[in-house]
Amino acid sequence: MAAGPDLDPAAFTAFHAGTAGPLWGYLKRIGDDAALADDVLQESYLRFLSRPPAAASNERERRSYLFQIATNLMRDRWRRENTERTGLARFLPGESGWTRGRTTADQLDCAAALARLRPRDRALLWLAHVEGYEHREIAEILGLRTAGVRVLLFRARKKMMQNLETTR
Amino acid sequence: MNEPNQPDVLRDQLLALAAETRPVDPLPSAERLLWKAEIRRRLAEQRYREDQAARPALWGWTAGLLAGAATVVFFLSLHLAQGLAGASAPPLPAAAWLASLIAAPVAALFIMGWLRKRV
Numbered sequence: 001m002a003a004g005p006d007l008d009p010a011a012f013t014a015f016h017a018g019t020a021g022p023l024w025g026y027l028k029r030i031g032d033d034a035a036l037a038d039d040v041l042q043e044s045y046l047r048f049l050s051r052p053p054a055a056a057s058n059e060r061e062r063r064s065y066l067f068q069i070a071t072n073l074m075r076d077r078w079r080r081e082n083t084e085r086t087g088l089a090r091f092l093p094g095e096s097g098w099t100r101g102r103t104t105a106d107q108l109d110c111a112a113a114l115a116r117l118r119p120r121d122r123a124l125l126w127l128a129h130v131e132g133y134e135h136r137e138i139a140e141i142l143g144l145r146t147a148g149v150r151v152l153l154f155r156a157r158k159k160m161m162q163n164l165e166t167t168r
Numbered sequence: 169m170n171e172p173n174q175p176d177v178l179r180d181q182l183l184a185l186a187a188e189t190r191p192v193d194p195l196p197s198a199e200r201l202l203w204k205a206e207i208r209r210r211l212a213e214q215r216y217r218e219d220q221a222a223r224p225a226l227w228g229w230t231a232g233l234l235a236g237a238a239t240v241v242f243f244l245s246l247h248l249a250q251g252l253a254g255a256s257a258p259p260l261p262a263a264a265w266l267a268s269l270i271a272a273p274v275a276a277l278f279i280m281g282w283l284r285k286r287v
Contacts, residue, residue: 009202016198025189034192042196042204049205110181111188129179130186157178164181 007052016045019063022131023070030122031074032115040077044070064133068141071123078119113163121156128153233282236275243272 007015023044027037044066053065114122123142127133135153139146196204246264 009198012202013198016201020195021191022186024191024195025186028189028191029185038191038193038195042201045196045201046205046208049201050209110185114182114185125178125182126186129182160178164178 007049012049015059015062018059019066020045023066026067026123026126026131027070027074029111029114029126030071030119031077036074036077040070040073043073047073060137064137064141067127067131067133071141072143074119110164113160116163117156117159121152121159124149124153124156125160229282232278236278239271239275240279243275 020041024037024041027040028034031037031040047069048066053062057065114125117125120142124138127138127141128135133141135149136146138144138153139149142149144152
């Protein structure tokens with residue numbers, strides 16, 4: 001999305017009020033780390049303010065743009081984290097934080113089932129079902145092809161259902 | 169693709185989870201974010217201005233360098249031609265001698281200064 005002129009403080013305050021909570025929830029659930037969610041949330045808004053979306057963009061597009069910034073920042077953090085781990089030889093080659101699933105202890109709730117998915121799958125499910133984004137928007141936010149989102153979402157749903165069943 | 173009831177079940181569960189997901193610490197307010205963004209913007213501007221001030225005028229330096237190099241080439245070609253022609257060649261005008269004697273060291277100094285600045 002092309003950068004536009006500086007955002008009006010009042011407009012930003014309203015935008016922030018409507019997006020901060022949902023964005024934090026998204027970051028918390030895809031990263032499974034509250035402190036990381038705090039950091040990335042703040043940085044996302046600062047990036048958003050330094051390069052605001054086009055003035056003509058609507059609320060939904062602005063929101064999607066913010067989620068895209070946050071996703072990219074989260075991905076950068078994982079990459080950095082993986083690089084550090086590689087240096088310490090504690091990391092399996094060929095996997096990244098973005099594609100690696102977490103193996104937490106089985107718990108009888110949705111959060112545990114979600115946490116066992118790969119972060120990208122978590123993001124897909126969250127954006128589709130909680131945020132209600134369309135495939136095209138999800139593709140934009142996650143940097144995927146629109147055609148691929150349908151398949152990836154289907155697999156993520158399937159895996160999530162399996163996780164829910166195995167934890168019951 | 170899916171069983172009809174599966175996405176809805178999943179959606180309901182995820183929405184319930186989203187409703188439960190609350191920040192541990194208070195989130196930064198819009199005012200605080202705007203203030204931080206402003207500070208960051210000013211710092212970036214200041215850094216840009218400092219860079220601009222510290223940076224030599226590139227085109228000026230390039231033009232000077234080319235002029236210096238041209239002067240050196242002129243000086244060398246002039247004296248080389250004079251040397252090859254020997255005694256039969258007409259003497260150089262006094263103004264040309266003077267200009268080459270002054271311009272060549274100035275150009276050499278200029279080039280040395282430019283090289284030192286680059287290093």
